[in-house]
Amino acid sequence: MLIALTLTPIPGWGQISPNCQLNGRPLACAITPGPEGPPAANGLPTTSSLTVMYADGQAFRLVKQEARCQLRGPRSECPATITPRNGFGSAVAATYRGLAYEGGYRHEYNGGGIRIVYFFVD
Secondary structure (H helix, E strand, O other): OHHHHOOOOOOOOOOEOOEEEEOOEEOOEEEEEOOOOOEOOOOOEOOEEEEEEEOOOOEEEEEEOHHHOEEEOOEEEEEEEEEOOOOOOOOEEEEEEEEEEOOEEEEEEEEOOEEEEEEEEO
């Protein structure tokens, strides 16, 4: 369940392949974790990033503001950005929502007319 809760790069793991959707449409994808921001006062990273590459060739860079996340039981919500065109487009403001449920974890980034969902099932 470690991968479901965090996408911190783990030595030897280049990509993760969860169940994915793009704008409500199921579409195969691979996720490559990116660098984390500097640590906050509590020692946790201020930001986390990853790139989602879809089977149709579209790729998005996602950055979550970890230090500004609000946790409510199994749900978390954080400010985020979505950068289209494999991270070379203009970043748009987004909201990240995470949900832990029995048997998995669901991640959603939504903003600028783009909705990216990926989830893991045990």
